[in-house]
Amino acid sequence: MKITYAQAIRSAFQYLLKTYPNVFVMGQGLWSPWYVGNSMNDLEVEFGKDRVMDTPVSEAACTGAGIGASLCGYRPIVVHPRMDFMILAMDQIVNQAAKWSHMLGGETHPAVTIRGVINRGGEQGAQHSQALHAWFAHIPGLRVVMPATVLDARDLLISAVLSDDPVIYIDDRWLYELEDDLPEIEEKDLSLQLPKILRNGQDATLAASGYSVQLCLEAAQALSEEGIQCEVVDLRVLNPLNVTSIIDSVSKTGSLCVVDGGWESCGMAGEVIASVAVQMSQSSKNIQYKRITLPNAPAPSSKVLEDIYYPTRETIVQVIKEWNI
Amino acid sequence: MVAPSELGTWADSSKHTGPLNLGEYSRDALLLKLESMLVIRKVEECIASLIEDNKVKCPCHLGTGQEAIAVGVSTNLTSDDKVFGGHRSHSHFLALGGSIRSLLAEVLGRSTGCSKGMGGSMHLFQPEKGFIGSAPIVGGTVPIAIGAGLACQKDGKGNIAVCYFGDGAVEEGMVQESFNFASNFKLPILFVCENNFYSSHLDIHLRQPSDKISRFADAHKISARVVDGNNVVMTAMATKELLESVRCGKGPGFLEAVTYRWLGHVGPDENVDVGLRRKKEDLLAWKKRDPIRRLKDGMLEASLITSEDYHSLEMKVVTQINVALDASLKDPYPEKSFLLSAVYKNNKGVSR
Ligand SMILES: Cc1ncc(C[n+]2csc(CCOP(=O)(O)OP(=O)(O)O)c2C)c(N)n1
Ligand SMILES: [Mg+2]
Numbered sequence: 001m002k003i004t005y006a007q008a009i010r011s012a013f014q015y016l017l018k019t020y021p022n023v024f025v026m027g028q029g030l031w032s033p034w035y036v037g038n039s040m041n042d043l044e045v046e047f048g049k050d051r052v053m054d055t056p057v058s059e060a061a062c063t064g065a066g067i068g069a070s071l072c073g074y075r076p077i078v079v080h081p082r083m084d085f086m087i088l089a090m091d092q093i094v095n096q097a098a099k100w101s102h103m104l105g106g107e108t109h110p111a112v113t114i115r116g117v118i119n120r121g122g123e124q125g126a127q128h129s130q131a132l133h134a135w136f137a138h139i140p141g142l143r144v145v146m147p148a149t150v151l152d153a154r155d156l157l158i159s160a161v162l163s164d165d166p167v168i169y170i171d172d173r174w175l176y177e178l179e180d181d182l183p184e185i186e187e188k189d190l191s192l193q194l195p196k197i198l199r200n201g202q203d204a205t206l207a208a209s210g211y212s213v214q215l216c217l218e219a220a221q222a223l224s225e226e227g228i229q230c231e232v233v234d235l236r237v238l239n240p241l242n243v244t245s246i247i248d249s250v251s252k253t254g255s256l257c258v259v260d261g262g263w264e265s266c267g268m269a270g271e272v273i274a275s276v277a278v279q280m281s282q283s284s285k286n287i288q289y290k291r292i293t294l295p296n297a298p299a300p301s302s303k304v305l306e307d308i309y310y311p312t313r314e315t316i317v318q319v320i321k322e323w324n325i
Numbered sequence: 326m327v328a329p330s331e332l333g334t335w336a337d338s339s340k341h342t343g344p345l346n347l348g349e350y351s352r353d354a355l356l357l358k359l360e361s362m363l364v365i366r367k368v369e370e371c372i373a374s375l376i377e378d379n380k381v382k383c384p385c386h387l388g389t390g391q392e393a394i395a396v397g398v399s400t401n402l403t404s405d406d407k408v409f410g411g412h413r414s415h416s417h418f419l420a421l422g423g424s425i426r427s428l429l430a431e432v433l434g435r436s437t438g439c440s441k442g443m444g445g446s447m448h449l450f451q452p453e454k455g456f457i458g459s460a461p462i463v464g465g466t467v468p469i470a471i472g473a474g475l476a477c478q479k480d481g482k483g484n485i486a487v488c489y490f491g492d493g494a495v496e497e498g499m500v501q502e503s504f505n506f507a508s509n510f511k512l513p514i515l516f517v518c519e520n521n522f523y524s525s526h527l528d529i530h531l532r533q534p535s536d537k538i539s540r541f542a543d544a545h546k547i548s549a550r551v552v553d554g555n556n557v558v559m560t561a562m563a564t565k566e567l568l569e570s571v572r573c574g575k576g577p578g579f580l581e582a583v584t585y586r587w588l589g590h591v592g593p594d595e596n597v598d599v600g601l602r603r604k605k606e607d608l609l610a611w612k613k614r615d616p617i618r619r620l621k622d623g624m625l626e627a628s629l630i631t632s633e634d635y636h637s638l639e640m641k642v643v644t645q646i647n648v649a650l651d652a653s654l655k656d657p658y659p660e661k662s663f664l665l666s667a668v669y670k671n672n673k674g675v676s677r
Contacts, residue, residue, distance in 0.1 A: 032526040034590075056496035056532040057463050057524055084462065088497065123383035123434060125445050127462050296675075297668045301383050301445035302434030304658040 005153045006176035009039040012157035013077070015185050017047045020075060023161060026053035026062055027079030027115070035081040036117060037176045063089035063114060067097050067166070070112040075161050083116040083170070084130050097166040098141030113160040118172040118210065118261070120299060123306060129299035131261040133209065134268045136168045137238040143167040143190060144239040148213035149198075150180035152236060159190035172211040172261075193237050195245045201229030203325045205249040206316065207272055208259040209235040216259055219316035228325055238268060243275045250276060255288040255323055259316055264293040290319050328530050331537040332551065335583040336522070338610035341553050345623035348558045352629045355620065356638070358400060358557050362392040362617045363642045365416045368425055371646055372415070372432055372446070373593035380654075381432045383445030386413035386461075390555070390587035393616035394519050395420035397560025398487065398580070401568050402455060407473035407486040409466040410459030412447050413519075413586075417489050421454040426649040435656035442659040443667060463524075464490060464497035467516075471507045474514035474577070483572050485513040492538050493524025504545040504577075511576035515567060516547070518581045519554060523603070525590040542579035554582030555616040558623075585611040 003011070016023045029035025031044050031054040044052035055062045059080060066078035080086035086093075097110045120129035136144045143165050147153040153171060160167035167190065198213065199220050206216040213234045220230040231249045235241070250256045256276060258269035269291035280287060292311050300306055330336035347355060369389050375381040388395075391413075399420035402408065410417040418428060423439065431438030432446045440450045447461040457473060460466055470488035477484045494500050495518070507514050518538045522529045529536045542549035548570065550563040560582055567578035587608065589596025597605050624630045669675060 029525065034526070054527060054531070056527075057493040058496045058498070060498050088462075088499075123445050125383065125443075125448055125461075127447075127460055127465075128384070295665060297664050300443050300659070300664055301440075301448070302436075302442035302659050303382060304434070305442070305661065305664045308661055308664065 002179040002181055003150065004176060005150045005178040006037050006039040008150045008154035008182065009157060009171060010041060010043070012154040013040060013043055014046070016158060016161050017043065017051060022073060023075045023077065024051045024053070025077045025079060026055050026066065027081065028055055028057060028085070029081045030054045030079060036079065037173055039171070039176065040079070059085050059088035060092055063092040064096065066112045066114065067092060067110045070110045071100070071108060075111055077113045077115060077161060079115045081117050082119050082128060083132050084127050086114070086116045087132070093136070093142070093168070094139055098139045101165070102141060109164045110166045111164045113157070113167045113169055115169045115171070118170060121174070121306065121310070123301045123303055124299070125301040126298035133170050133238055134262045134266065134271070137241065137268060137271070139239070141166065142239060143237070144170070145190070145193070145237050146170045146209040146235065148175070148208070148210050148234045148236070150178055151182055154182060154185065155188055156193070156236070158185065159188045159193060162187060163190040170210065174211045175214065178214065194242050195236055196234045197231060197245060197249065198234050199230065199232040201231040202252055203229045204255045204257060204320055204323065205231045205233060205246065205253045206257050206259060207233040207235060207246050209238060209268065210261060212259040212261050212311070215311065215313050215316060218313040219320070222313060222317050223320055228320060230320065235272070241271065241275060243272060243279065246272065246276055247279055250280065250287055251283065251285065254285055255325065257290040257292065257316070257319055259292045259311060261311070262293060263296060264291060265296065267293055269293050288323055292316060292319055331535045332583055335551065335553050336536060338585070338607060338614065341556065342613040343619065343622070344626045345556055345558050345619045347623050347627055348562055350558060350561070354400070355624055355629065358396050358561070359617070359620050359624070360638055360642065361396045361399070361420055362557065362620070363639060364425065365392040365395070365419045366617060367642050367646050368419060368428065369415055371429070371650060373588070375432070376593050383432055383434065383447070384591050385432060385446040386591050387588045387593065388413050388416045388586060390611065390615070391519055391521065391584045392416055393557035393560055394517065394554045394582040394584060395489070397557045398515070398517055398564045400561050401564045402487065403484070404453065404455040405482070405484045406455045407457050407470070407477065407484065408455050409457055409470040409473070409486070409488045410449065411463065411466060411490055411494065412461035413491070414449055414459035414489065415446070417459065418449045418451060418456050421451070421456050423449070423451045423454050423456055425646055426653055427451065429650055430653035430656050433653055433656070434658060435653055436659040436663070437653065437656040441663065443663070464494040464500040467494065467500045467503045471503045471512055471514055474507060474512035475510065477513050485515060485568065485571050487515045487517060489517045489519060491524065492518060492520040492522065492529055493532070495538055495541055496524070496532060501541065504541055504547060507577040508545045508547050511574065513571050513574065514577045515564070515571055516542070516577060516579045518579070519584055520581055521584050521586045523586070523590070526596070537581070539579055539581040547577045547579045549579035549581060551581045551583065554584035555614045555619065557616055557620055587612060
C-alpha cells in the first residue's frame with residue numbers, strides 16, 4: 001500500500017514511541033492540525049500528552065530541554081515546525097549540542113534529534129521560507145540528514161533518533177504528498193548512510209538534497225525524452241558529507257550540476273562542488289560544474305516574484321541543455 | 326481544567342458588555358476613535374473576503390475584536406514616536422493613520438503596497454506615520470523596539486518607542502531580556518501586550534502558570550496597567566497615564582490589554598473548538614463585548630450621536646475602503662528586477 005512522505009514521518013514517530021519508552025517528542029503545534037501538515041496527526045492521542053508535548057513559544061528553552069534530557073538517558077525529538085523559528089534555538093544547537101561530546105572529553109553525547117521543517121511558498125515572505133540546512137552542515141558535531149524520498153522520511157528519522165549524536169533532521173512541506181510503497185521498518189545505523197544514486201545516466205550528474213532531488217528526478221525524466229541521460233544523486237546525509245559516489249558518477253559523466261534550495265554563498269551546492277573538485281584535481285578529465293540555487297535575496301512575498309525565486313524543473317533542464325554533452 | 330484567572334473580571338466574557346463610560350473625552354475625540362475602529366474592522370472584513378475570493382494569498386492574521394487597543398494607544402502618540410508590530414498588525418498600522426490603499430495593495434502583493442509587495446500582511450511599514458515596521462517572528466520586534474527607545478532617549482526630544490506583542494511573545498527569552506534591558510536603562514518605551522489568551526491553537530493555561538502577563542512587568546520593576554482591551558476609553562486613558570512618566574524619562578511602561586480575537590489564528594475562519602476554551606459560546610460571549618458597539622452605545626446613550634450619525638460614519642468608511650480597494654486591484658505587481666535590487670541599499674559591490 002502506498003503511503004505519503006508525511007505519513008512516513010508519522011510512522012517513524014509511531015514506531016519510535018512504541019518501541020522505545022525513552023523516546024518523547026516536544027515542539028510547537030504538536031497538538032494542532034496545522035503546524036506540521038499531517039506528519040504527526042493524533043500522536044498525542046495515541047501516546048499521551050506527556051510523551052508528545054506541545055510547548056510554549058520558546059524555541060531555545062525547548063531545544064535546550066531536549067539536549068538536557070538526552071544527557072540524562074532519554075531520546076528526545078525536538079520539533080521546530082519551521083526552520084525560521086529554529087534560528088531562535090541556534091545557541092543551544094551550535095554552542096551546546098554540537099560541542100558537548102568534544103569539549104567534555106568525548107564521554108558525553110547529546111543523543112537528541114532536532115527536526116526542522118522547511119515550509120515556504122504561498123507568499124509567506126522572508127521570515128517564513130528559509131532553508132538553512134547548509135548552516136547546520138557547517139558545524140562539526142552535528143549530523144545533518146535531509147530525506148528526499150518517502151523511505152528516507154521514515155528511516156532516516158528512526159536512524160537519527162537511534163544515533164548517539166545530535167542529529168538535525170530536515171524535511172520539506174513540498175514533499176509531503178509524495179507517495180511510495182515502503183518495506184517493513186528496518187533499523188539502520190546512521191553513520192553508515194551514504195548518498196544514493198536514484199537514477200542512472202552517463203551524460204551528466206545531478207546532485208541535490210531534499211525537495212531539490214525531486215526536481216532533479218523530474219528534470220532528468222524530461223531531459224531523457226530529449227536524449228540526455230542524467231545520473232541523479234540524493235545526498236541524504238549533509239554532514240558528515242561523503243562524496244565518493246558523486247565522484248564515481250562524475251568520473252563517468254564529466255559534468256556535475258548541484259541543485260540546492262538554499263542560497264549560493266557558502267552553501268551546500270558550493271560545498272559539494274568544492275569537495276568533488278578537490279578530490280578530482282588529479283584526474284585527467286576536464287569536468288564542467290554548475291550550481292543552481294536561490295537568487296541571493298530573501299524570499300519575496302508577492303507571487304510574481306515568488307514565481308521567479310524558486311528553482312524549477314525547467315531551470316535545471318535549461319542549465320543542462322546549455323552544456324555541450 | 327482551566328486554572329482560575331488572575332485577571333479578575335477582565336477575563337470573564339460575560340462581564341463588561343454594556344455601553345462605555347466615556348471618561349474625559351470630547352465628542353470629536355470619541356468620534357475619531359469610533360471611526361478609527363470602524364476603519365480597522367471594515368478593512369479587515371475586506372481582506373477576509375479577498376482571501377475567500379482567492380485574491381489575497383499571503384497569510385493574514387486578522388485582529389477582529391481587538392481594534393480598541395491600537396486605537397486607544399495611538400490617540401496618545403505622534404508621528405515622531407516609533408511604533409513596532411508583529412504578525413497581527415493591521416490595526417497597529419491603521420490606527421496610526423496608515424494608508425488603507427497601501428495596506429490593501431501590500432496584501433495583494435502590488436508594488437504600491439506599503440512594503441512595495443515584498444512583505445505582505447506580516448511586514449508593514451509606514452515611517453511617516455511613526456510605524457517603523459512589523460515582522461512575524463514572535464517577539465522579534467521587541468528587542469528592536471527597545472533600540473528605538475534607546476535612540477529616542479539619546480535624542481532627548483521626548484519621543485518614545487511602542488511595541489505591540491501578544492501573550493505568546495513573553496514566552497520567548499529575547500522578550501524577557503528586553504524587559505530587563507529597558508527597565509535597567511530607563512528607556513522610553515511602552516510595551517503593549519494584547520492578551521487574547523491564545524497563541525495560535527494553544528490556550529494560555531496550557532502554556533503559562535498564570536494568565537496575567539503584566540506579572541513580568543512587576544518582576545522587572547516596570548510600571549504596568551491592566552485594562553479591558555475592548556474598552557477604547559479605558560485603554561486610551563491608561564496609556565495616557567503611563568506615557569506621562571515614560572515621556573519624562575522615568576523608564577518603560579507596560580500596558581496589558583485583555584481581549585479576544587473573533588477569528589482564528591490566521592485567515593478568515595473562526596477556529597471554533599480549537600484549544601481549551603474556544604467554543605461557539607465563548608466566541609458569542611466575547612462578541613457581546615464588541616469594542617465598537619460598546620463605544621457606539623455609550624455615545625448614543627450620552628446623546629453625542631444619533632443612529633443616523635453612526636450609519637453615515639459607517640457608510641463613509643466603507644466608501645473610503647471601496648475606493649482604495651478599486652485602486653489597489655488595478656495597481657501593478659513589482660518589477661522582477663526588484664527581487665535583487667532591494668537586498669542592499671544599493672548594489673555597489675554585489676557581483677552576483
Ligand atoms: C519565533 C516564532 N515561533 C513561532 C512562530 C509561530 N507563531 C506565529 S504567531 C504565533 C502565536 C503568537 O501568539 P501571541 O503572541 O499571543 O499573538 P496572537 O497571535 O495571539 O496575536 C506563533 C506561535 C513564529 N512566528 N515565530
Ligand atoms: Mg495571543
